[in-house]
Amino acid sequence: MYLSMFLGPNVRGPEDDRLALELSIEQALLADAAGFAAVYLGEQHYNDYEPYSDPLVMAAHLAPQLTQAYLGTSMIPLPRHHPLALVERINLLDQLSAGRCIIGMSSGRPVPDPSFPVPFPEGGAAQLFEEKLQVMLAAWVHRRADGPLAFETSTERGSMPNRMMPTNYRRGTPLWAIGTNTASKVHASGVLGRKIHTAGLDAAGTAKLMGVYRDGMTEGGIAAETVEENLDWFLHTKVVFVGETDxxxxxxxxxxxxxxxxxxxxxxxxxxxxxxxxxxxxxxxxxxxxxxxxxxxxxxxxxxxxxxxSPATVAARLQAFEDAGVRHSHIRFVFGSLADPDLFRRSLRLFIDEVMPQLRTQTMPALRADQVADHSGS
Structure with a gap:
C-alpha cells in the first residue's frame, strides 16, 4: 500500500495564513520521515483554502527537505496556465526533486471562472485542457535542433524559438496525471496510458473505476511495466481524522x-x-x-x-481499499478550522504511530539510471 499526504488546510482568514504554511511544512516533513510515498499540494486562488496558493513554489521549497517522498500537485487547473510557462516550472521542480515529482492536472471548473476571464472554446474546459496538454507534450520532446516550436490553443499562440529551460530530469517527461472520476475519461486515459488520480469514492466504487482503467490500458496495448506504474499512482482521496476511540x-x-x-x-x-x-x-x-x-x-x-x-477503525477502512485492489491512498489530515491546530497534530501522530504499523506501506522506488534523461546530444 502507498500512502500520500495532501496538504490542503483551510484558514479563517489572513490571520491563519502563516500558521497554515508552517503546519503544512511540519506535516510534510513528518510524512517523509514516516515513509509516505508522496506529499501533494493543491492550487487555489482568492479564497481561504490552501493559502500557499502556488503548489509548484511550495513544492520547490519542500524539495530539498524531503529525503524520499515524491512531490505532487492535486490539482493544477491547466486551462488557467500558459502551457510553455507551466512546462518551465514543472521542469524546474523535476530537477530540484531529482525526478521525484508527479504533476496532477485537471480541467478545473466546468464553467468559466470569473477570477480568470478567459473564454472557453466550444468544447469547454475539457477541450482547452487537451489543447494545452498537447503543447506541453510537444515541448517536452522538443530539441534545439528541431527549430522553433510553433503552438496554438484557443487562448494563446506563439513560437518557442530555441529550447525549454531547464530541461526535465526524468527521461521523456516528468510524471503527470489527470484528475477525474468520470468513467469515460478514466477509460480513455487508460487507452492512452495516462496516469489517473481520483477523488473520494468508497472501496467498491474506487475498485470499479480502477477496473475501467485497467480495461482501457488493455485495449490500448499499454506495456506491462507502464500498467503497473500507472496502477501504483492510481489514488483515491480521503479526509482522515484519528482519535483514541471512534x-x-x-x-x-x-x-x-x-x-x-x-x-x-x-x-x-x-x-x-x-x-x-x-x-x-x-x-x-x-x-x-x-x-x-x-x-x-x-x-x-x-x-x-x-x-x-480509532486507529483500528481507520486502519480497517484503509485496508479495505487494498483488499479491493486499490494500492494508493491520498490523505488530507488538515481540514476545517485551524482554531486548534494541535487537534491535527495529535491525529497525524496517532496515524503514524498506531495506524501505519497495521498497514503494509511502502515508498516509491528510486529512479533507475535508464529513467534519467540524457540531454548530451540535444
Whole structure:
C-alpha cells in the first residue's frame, strides 16, 4: 500500500495564513520521515483554502527537505496556465526533486471562472485542457535542433524559438496525471496510458473505476511495466481524522465535517436528521454519487469523503481499499478550522504511530539510471 499526504488546510482568514504554511511544512516533513510515498499540494486562488496558493513554489521549497517522498500537485487547473510557462516550472521542480515529482492536472471548473476571464472554446474546459496538454507534450520532446516550436490553443499562440529551460530530469517527461472520476475519461486515459488520480469514492466504487482503467490500458496495448506504474499512482482521496476511540474522533471532527457549509447538492433525508457524526459514519448511507455535483445524502457524502475513528477503525477502512485492489491512498489530515491546530497534530501522530504499523506501506522506488534523461546530444 502507498500512502500520500495532501496538504490542503483551510484558514479563517489572513490571520491563519502563516500558521497554515508552517503546519503544512511540519506535516510534510513528518510524512517523509514516516515513509509516505508522496506529499501533494493543491492550487487555489482568492479564497481561504490552501493559502500557499502556488503548489509548484511550495513544492520547490519542500524539495530539498524531503529525503524520499515524491512531490505532487492535486490539482493544477491547466486551462488557467500558459502551457510553455507551466512546462518551465514543472521542469524546474523535476530537477530540484531529482525526478521525484508527479504533476496532477485537471480541467478545473466546468464553467468559466470569473477570477480568470478567459473564454472557453466550444468544447469547454475539457477541450482547452487537451489543447494545452498537447503543447506541453510537444515541448517536452522538443530539441534545439528541431527549430522553433510553433503552438496554438484557443487562448494563446506563439513560437518557442530555441529550447525549454531547464530541461526535465526524468527521461521523456516528468510524471503527470489527470484528475477525474468520470468513467469515460478514466477509460480513455487508460487507452492512452495516462496516469489517473481520483477523488473520494468508497472501496467498491474506487475498485470499479480502477477496473475501467485497467480495461482501457488493455485495449490500448499499454506495456506491462507502464500498467503497473500507472496502477501504483492510481489514488483515491480521503479526509482522515484519528482519535483514541471512534467516539472521541467523531466528536472532535464533527464541527469540521458537518458543522460547516456543505455543497448544495448534499441533502439530509428524514432518517439522518439530528444524527451525530459517529452515527452518520455507521448508518446505511444510500447510493453514493460517482462525481461532484450529483445529489447524495449527508451520510453518503461523509462516508465517501472521510475516514474518522480509532486507529483500528481507520486502519480497517484503509485496508479495505487494498483488499479491493486499490494500492494508493491520498490523505488530507488538515481540514476545517485551524482554531486548534494541535487537534491535527495529535491525529497525524496517532496515524503514524498506531495506524501505519497495521498497514503494509511502502515508498516509491528510486529512479533507475535508464529513467534519467540524457540531454548530451540535444
Amino acid at each position: 467516539e472521541e474522533a467523531a466528536e472532535a471532527a464533527a464541527p469540521m465535517l458537518i458543522g460547516r457549509s456543505l455543497p448544495p447538492w448534499i441533502f439530509t433525508p428524514p432518517e439522518q436528521q439530528g444524527l451525530q457524526l459517529v452515527d452518520l459514519l455507521r448508518v446505511d448511507p444510500g447510493p453514493m454519487a460517482s462525481a461532484m455535483g450529483q445529489p447524495e445524502s449527508l451520510a453518503a457524502f461523509i462516508q465517501k469523503t472521510s475516514i474518522v475513528g
